[in-house]
Amino acid sequence: MNKKKLFAFNSQLLIPVIAIVILVIFNLFRDPSFFSVSIASNNNGDPVLQGNLISILNGASELVILAMGMTLVTAACGGQDISVGALSAIAGSVFVKVLKSGGSISPGLVIGGFLCCCIVAMIFGAFNGTLVSVFGIQPMIATLILFTCGRSIAYWINGGATPTVTSPVITAIGGFIPGIPVPTPILIVILAACLFALLFRFTTLGLYIQSVGINQAASRLNGIHNVGIKLLSFIILGACCAVSGVIGVSRLGLINHETxxxxxxxxxxxxxxxxGNSLGGGRFNMIGSVIGAYAIQMLTITLYAMKVPSTDVKAYKAVVIILLVVIGSPVVKEAAGRFWKKISEKGTAGTGKEAA
Amino acid sequence: MNKNENSRPVRVREPITDTQLLITITVCIFFFMYILAMLIWGGGFRKPQMIFDILNDNAYLIIISCGLTVVMITGSIDISVGGVTALVAMADVMILSGHAGPFSGIPEKSRIVLAFCMALFIGLLYGLIQGYLIAYLEIQPFIITLAGMFFARGMITIISVDPQKAPQNLMDILQKRIEIPWLGSPNKKGVIIPARMEIGVVIALVIVALIFILLTRFRLGRHFYAVGGNRQSALMLGVNVKKTRFMAHLISGLLAGIAGFVFMMHTGAGNATNATAAEMNAIASSIIGGTLLTGGVGNVIGTLFGVLTLSTIKSIVTTSGLRDPWWQSITTGAMLCFFILLQSVVLMQKHKRSK
Known part of the structure; x- marks a missing residue:
């Protein structure tokens, strides 16, 4: 019994769930009204949901989408893509460029713009992927190239300007669709999550990615196309960048390549x-990444609610992150496990049952 | 110097190692590029002062890149260095200008010593904590040093949101330049102006030499390569892997602290946006210099040339008339791409041939 419990204690979702639970408890003690969600009406008179919880879910949208794509790249290549921010900026620039090309912004043009920026972002993703898979370069180094010049390319696309786009369609993507009280980015996240779920349910992509990440040579001998799988994971991440770039642009209605x-x-x-995913590749758990992303956003919003200046948030965030990873580190876990065992051995049967 | 002298192997002509090959490529390309720039754009590039300007501007980058090279040789990474540099610069400026509460009563001259001690202290503290967490608690280095970067950047704005400036009389002492008359060049009036070099450059070059000696002549340096090359076999050979990784991060943290002091000597300003993306520039320099992120391969001499190459590219872009603000980073990216591909192809060919 006890052993089984300990095993569950070590499961992968431990850290993100602990993070969320700690934050929820902390906020309950600090200010229970943190969790209140109310219905208000916005400028157009439509009912919308308001509250810190909604702003956490809403604000984390881009992060969640990117984290989902990043999980795949991390699992397949054993490295991280550090160009996602720059790539999102490029995608956003292309999106705005297409919107600006037509006279009036119609829903059709928006869809066209989205497809265009999706294709551009996927091409850049394929560029990263080629460097990683064909030339065998470390992902972090390969994506350092786009990290260095991506935002400048975004600047260049719009000719050194930061144009604004105003249209009800754009406001609907970045804010609320009239009649639906839930912010649209949340809906987009749900849609993306469903797509990923379907992808893993009906294809063997997830399995292949894990196998490439765990042992490249073995998976090649088993007939898995290593290069293709790695390339595909980068292309999917590119598409994720396009989606988050479009959300980011639509929120503000302008493209600022720097910010x-x-x-x-x-x-x-x-x-x-x-x-709880290993940054060295291999097994992955996308739900963990999503919960992790929401935990990060929740931490940020909690700090804002505590009136911490936005420039100082980073320092507090760092302390919490370090605490979290220290709790989750294998050595500390092992020590905690030994300590737990000692206590349960020393204690009477009654306390043992209580613990179980 | 060498502690295991009795076990020194007989020198045989060995095939060229990956480290040597990559350094040779970098050094050749750097000289090729610089000579090309001298021939095409002439002017500034023909004056020796140009190379000193590049060194003056990038002394801090050379120092943090050295630390990063050591960390990368052990197969780890440290992306907190830029943040630490900026944090140290801010803290030092606060001390020098007397805004730092407990230190405000100290006479001005001794504030410089205090500022240097502060730089060492912050750097060592960062190295100790990060090294302990990474080596002994086995946490992924990327996450710890990322948190370290966030912490440093956040601390800067907690110290002061507004940019700070060190007092001019102290800066005059710190920015004293070393003049090298025999490398001077005539200005428009024909008066020979000696080449000027800042003290920070001397510090940087000394550090490069020290790290080079550490990596090639000391047991610890060889352990860095052993741990980075294959951690499992290093462990089986009796290398204290944990201690070695800890030492690598300690060195990196300490050098980041010194880099902060050098940065402050160069700019004399504390600002939240100081040394932005310095960690990525340092990583890029190390890579151009032939250090592999996978560990086990690399050398600081290559890193020095990596920094020089990267900044020469930037100078070439600005002198060649591409004045639009985006060209600088786009060309840097393109050059980075070229170097990375070249290294990858060269290594691939070499390994294919050796098989």
Missing amino acids: LLLNIEMDAILAVAIG
């Missing part, structure tokens, strides 16, 4: 790591 999703690559990698 759009700034530093999100670090948060996305963090989400993957907090989700």
